[in-house]
Amino acid sequence: MAASYRAAANDTQIKPMKADYIDALLKQVKEKSDRLMNYFLMAFFIMGLLLATYYDTWLIAIGVGGLCLLAYYSCKVVLPGSNLYQYVLAAVLGIFMAQFIYQMHGMFEMHFLAFIASAILITYRNWKLQIPLAIVVIVHHAVFGYLQFRGQNEVYFTQQEYMTLQVFSIHILLATAIFTLCGLWAYNFKKSGEHYAEQCFEIGKLQEANSQKEVLIVMSENLKLSNARLREANAELEKIFNTVEEVLFSMDMVRYRISHISIACIKVYGYTPDEFAKDKDLWINIIHIEDRYCVGKVYEKLQQGKTQFNKYRIVHRDNNIRWVETQMIPTLDTSGRLIRIDGVCNDVTEKVKLEKRLAEERQQQQHEITAAVITAQEKERSFLGEELHDNINPILATARLYMDCAMSKEENRIALIKDSKDFIGTAMNEIRALSKTLVPPSLGEVSLIEAITDMIDDIERVNELDFSTKWACEDENAISENLKLTIYRIVQEQVNNILKHAKAKTVFITLQQQGTEIELNINDDGVGFDVTQKRNGVGLKNIISRTAIFNGRVTITSEPGRGCDLTVKFNIASTQGAAQNMARA
Amino acid sequence: MKTGLLIIWLTIILGSIAFLFWHNEWKYSLPTPVPANYHPVSPGTTINVTGIPGSHQNKPLFLHFFNPDCPCSRFNITHFKTLVKQYGNAINFAVVVLTQNNNYTAAGIQQKYNLDIPVLFDTAIACKCGVYSTPQAAIIDKDQKLYYRGNYNKSRYCNDNKSNYALMAINALLSKTKYPVFGIAAITSYGCQLPGCSK
Numbered sequence: 001m002a003a004s005y006r007a008a009a010n011d012t013q014i015k016p017m018k019a020d021y022i023d024a025l026l027k028q029v030k031e032k033s034d035r036l037m038n039y040f041l042m043a044f045f046i047m048g049l050l051l052a053t054y055y056d057t058w059l060i061a062i063g064v065g066g067l068c069l070l071a072y073y074s075c076k077v078v079l080p081g082s083n084l085y086q087y088v089l090a091a092v093l094g095i096f097m098a099q100f101i102y103q104m105h106g107m108f109e110m111h112f113l114a115f116i117a118s119a120i121l122i123t124y125r126n127w128k129l130q131i132p133l134a135i136v137v138i139v140h141h142a143v144f145g146y147l148q149f150r151g152q153n154e155v156y157f158t159q160q161e162y163m164t165l166q167v168f169s170i171h172i173l174l175a176t177a178i179f180t181l182c183g184l185w186a187y188n189f190k191k192s193g194e195h196y197a198e199q200c201f202e203i204g205k206l207q208e209a210n211s212q213k214e215v216l217i218v219m220s221e222n223l224k225l226s227n228a229r230l231r232e233a234n235a236e237l238e239k240i241f242n243t244v245e246e247v248l249f250s251m252d253m254v255r256y257r258i259s260h261i262s263i264a265c266i267k268v269y270g271y272t273p274d275e276f277a278k279d280k281d282l283w284i285n286i287i288h289i290e291d292r293y294c295v296g297k298v299y300e301k302l303q304q305g306k307t308q309f310n311k312y313r314i315v316h317r318d319n320n321i322r323w324v325e326t327q328m329i330p331t332l333d334t335s336g337r338l339i340r341i342d343g344v345c346n347d348v349t350e351k352v353k354l355e356k357r358l359a360e361e362r363q364q365q366q367h368e369i370t371a372a373v374i375t376a377q378e379k380e381r382s383f384l385g386e387e388l389h390d391n392i393n394p395i396l397a398t399a400r401l402y403m404d405c406a407m408s409k410e411e412n413r414i415a416l417i418k419d420s421k422d423f424i425g426t427a428m429n430e431i432r433a434l435s436k437t438l439v440p441p442s443l444g445e446v447s448l449i450e451a452i453t454d455m456i457d458d459i460e461r462v463n464e465l466d467f468s469t470k471w472a473c474e475d476e477n478a479i480s481e482n483l484k485l486t487i488y489r490i491v492q493e494q495v496n497n498i499l500k501h502a503k504a505k506t507v508f509i510t511l512q513q514q515g516t517e518i519e520l521n522i523n524d525d526g527v528g529f530d531v532t533q534k535r536n537g538v539g540l541k542n543i544i545s546r547t548a549i550f551n552g553r554v555t556i557t558s559e560p561g562r563g564c565d566l567t568v569k570f571n572i573a574s575t576q577g578a579a580q581n582m583a584r585a
Numbered sequence: 586m587k588t589g590l591l592i593i594w595l596t597i598i599l600g601s602i603a604f605l606f607w608h609n610e611w612k613y614s615l616p617t618p619v620p621a622n623y624h625p626v627s628p629g630t631t632i633n634v635t636g637i638p639g640s641h642q643n644k645p646l647f648l649h650f651f652n653p654d655c656p657c658s659r660f661n662i663t664h665f666k667t668l669v670k671q672y673g674n675a676i677n678f679a680v681v682v683l684t685q686n687n688n689y690t691a692a693g694i695q696q697k698y699n700l701d702i703p704v705l706f707d708t709a710i711a712c713k714c715g716v717y718s719t720p721q722a723a724i725i726d727k728d729q730k731l732y733y734r735g736n737y738n739k740s741r742y743c744n745d746n747k748s749n750y751a752l753m754a755i756n757a758l759l760s761k762t763k764y765p766v767f768g769i770a771a772i773t774s775y776g777c778q779l780p781g782c783s784k
Contacts, residue, residue: 056656063605071598078591088595095602102606105660 018201025197026125033123034076037089040120041069044096051103064099068092083126090129093117094136114175118182125190127183134179138172247345249276253338256280268324268347270317288313288321302330303338311348323352369545376542384434392430399423447476448484449511452491456509459495466506473513483575486546487511487520487568493546494522494566497539502526502564516572523565528558543568550575613657617718617774626715628764630731632723633713637679638703645726645758647678647751650711652719653694654684655777661720661737662698664749669702672755676724679703681710683719683779711779718774722751724758732758735771 045065052061072092076085097113104110114137121129145168241248242263250260257280261273269286276282284295291312298308308328313321328343399420406416446454449471456467476484491509498504504526512519540556543566547554551574558564626632634646649665652658669678679702682689691704714723714734724733732754739748750771757765 055659057609060605060609064602067598067602067605071595074594075591078587082588084588084591098606102609 018198021201021204022194022197025193029123029125029193036123037072037120041072041089041092044093045069048096048099048103051100055103055105057103060099060103064095068095068099086121086124086126086129087132090117090121090132091136093120094133094140098136098140111171115178118179122182122186122189125186125193127187127190129186130179130183134176137175137179141168141171245346249343249345251283251341251343253340258283259340268316268322268345269314286314286316288315298328302328302341305330305332305336305338311352322347322349324348365548368541369548372541372545387430387434392427392434395423395427395430399427448479448487449473449476451488452509452511455488455492455495459499463499465499465504468506468508470508470510470512473511474515475513478516478572479513479518480572480575483518483550483570483572486550487518487570490520490543490546490568491522493539493542498522498524498526498564500539501529504563518570518572520568521566523563525563528560528562528564530560531556531558613775615775617776617778619774620717620779623717624715626713626731626734628731628733631729632725632731634710634725634729637705637710638677643727644675644677645724645732645755647672647676647755648710648714648723648725649678649680650714650716650719650721650723651680651682651694652684652777652779653682653689653697654686655719657776658719664737665720665722666698666700668752668755669700672759673702675759676755677702679705681705681707683708683711708779716774717779718776719779720776721774722754724751724754726758732764735767736773736775739770 045068048061048065049058052058069092072085072089075088079085094114094117097110097117100113101107101110114133117133118130121133145165241260244262245264245267246262247264247268248260248262249258249265251257252259258273258276261276263273265276266272271282271286279285284292287295294310294312298310301308307330309325310328311323311325314324316322324345325348326343326345328341330338331340331342333339402416402420402423406413406420409416453469456469459465460467473479479487495507498507502524504524506525508521508523510519510521510523512521544554547568547570550570552568552570555567555569556564557567637646647668651662651665672678680694680700682691682694682704689706691706694704695701711717711721714725714731716723716734720737722733722735722737723731726732733751735750735754737749737751739750748770750767753765753767757763
């Protein structure tokens with residue numbers, strides 16, 4: 001059956017599927033019927049055993065029944081793909097009927113088993129299965145009836161004499177009618193099943209078509225929704241694209257032109273996006289002629305897929321030169337060819353100007369520091385010269401004079417030499433004092449606080465100035481020798497300023513170290529001064545220049561009549577490189 | 586090849602089934618072997634039935650030799666009950682149980698087969714009547730002479746009206762007509778051997 005469907009199913013693509021559908025249905029019917037037959041055959045066998053209890057026909061029940069089962073199942077096992085076992089089944093059911101008739105000694109009612117068997121076979125929906133059953137019934141009836149009719153008194157199934165030809169004919173006609181009807185039902189069931197399968201197939205196709213249509217509708221709606229969201233996102237992106245101050249651009253390297261550029265290009269370059277779109281060389285023409293040399297190098301790096309950062313000059317439409325910073329991200333295709341460059345360009349002209357001004361100020365500050373240092377040196381030399389000339393030289397001259405007198409006069413020679421010796425001693429003390437002011441204390445041998453304390457003690461000894469100090473250094477070892485010396489010199493400088501100008505009675509000195517922060521504060525109760533007025537003295541300049549060398553900060557708070565407050569702050573971490581600064585200074 | 590072998594196999598099975606049927610039929614169609622020490626008892630021989638219930642009522646006595654364990658005995662029990670029902674007024678019926686199974690009792694057999702007639706367990710009666718198989722019928726007339734001893738029917742199922750030998754003998758006895766000629770099929774014993782009567 002399935003083969004006939006397949007044969008007729010070559011013209012379209014759908015028919016084979018339909019044939020498969022019907023094949024599946026028939027297979028389902030076959031499997032279900034096979035399962036039913038297992039139960040029926042077992043029931044028939046058990047029925048034979050039950051009948052055997054009547055007349056002790058155990059041999060027939062077990063022997064014939066067992067052989068019937070053996071015939072059916074062996075056929076099914078050997079040829080599982082064939083329908084032969086179904087025909088064997090039909091014959092087996094006929095034999096079971098004969099067995100039951102025999103077991104019940106020709107009991108007439110046992111012949112009805114033929115009709116039951118015929119009805120059972122309908123389940124396979126194969127009208128041909130009625131044939132083996134009919135053959136068994138007709139042949140056994142005919143043969144034994146004929147033999148008996150011929151007067152044979154040998155061993156036969158029935159010994160009844162009324163089995164006439166007429167009775168036989170009636171039996172056969174009735175049995176044939178039943179078998180024919182059952183065959184007809186089987187045929188009709190099969191046709192109905194096939195028709196049902198075809199209808200199911202058609203319904204399935206329609207449902208599938210409807211389902212596909214529904215899917216398409218849903219997909220279409222989803223697509224519309226996605227498009228709407230995409231448009232919204234694009235609008236948002238466009239808004240951002242044209243809102244940012246940086247120039248966002250995308251360059252098509254296949255057609256070698258700017259494909260997208262944000263509206264900020266008008267501000268940065270002075271040209272509109274349309275002008276960039278129309279003139280594919282505009283972007284390179286606006287680069288300052290002295291900076292165009294780098295274009296080739298940048299292009300080589302982009303071809304290698306490397307993102308590039310560059311700062312160069314462009315010529316604005318208003319002919320002003322502007323500095324821009326550009327970041328460019330290349331996109332390569334699968335073959336490694338550069339196909340697109342996306343980038344962002346930022347106007348950094350103000351930043352460049354600011355950096356330049358800052359550099360200039362630094363340079364100016366450096367000059368001032370250098371000048372202050374030179375001035376300080378000159379001052380020191382002048383001070384040294386004055387001290388030597390006005391103080392030490394007269395003492396030594398007096399001592400020489402006394403020595404000359406002692407050499408020329410006998411009397412008082414000893415006294416003169418003694419006086420001369422005193423003068424020389426005085427000169428030596430002066431030189432020592434002078435040396436102490438010039439040569440910095442060895443801070444490696446004493447601590448910074450001890451050095452400042454010694455300095456304060458010396459000053460207090462010869463001045464009516466009270467000092468009050470507060471020291472709070474966590475770890476003085478963390479402070480470099482150079483920074484210690486700078487702090488020492490700042491204290492020395494500010495105390496000199498106070499002594500010379502402030503007319504103060506009390507000075508408060510505080511030195512605190514907290515972590516890497518160092519804060520020096522010197523406060524006096526002197527006459528103060530106006531910090532906004534320009535001053536010619538080098539004292540404060542020295543303090544500021546020394547602080548700058550160590551990247552420190554100086555704060556001076558003062559006003560006339562209210563004393564002065566000097567605060568200097570250093571960060572140990574930022575004093576790196578101070579040695580070089582000192583060397584330069 | 587496989588199909589060919591299968592057809593041969595099915596043919597063998599079919600042949601085996603046919604053989605079983607034939608063998609079973611053939612087995613029951615064979616005469617019962619005659620015991621070695623068997624002494625035939627001819628019709629007309631006086632049979633002493635003294636002591637048998639009903640034998641003194643001036644009626645013929647019909648003895649049904651029966652073995653409950655013998656399939657052949659059970660085949661015709663229906664036919665025997667028909668005879669009892671039909672001729673119970675004219676003839677005294679009795680069942681002679683021939684079995685070595687001691688579990689059977691007279692009351693049990695009467696109840697099981699719904700028989701309201703005497704049930705005897707005296708195997709000597711079979712010897713007196715020359716019976717060596719079951720089922721067998723023996724009719725003893727009012728003069729205590731053996732009138733008929735033989736099979737009930739040519740068919741072991743008693744479904745052949747033309748060979749209802751026991752019935753024919755009763756009719757002849759009661760109607761006092763000429764003793765029918767039954768033929769060898771009537772007097773040749775078929776069925777189960779009596780217990781202990783094997784050759």
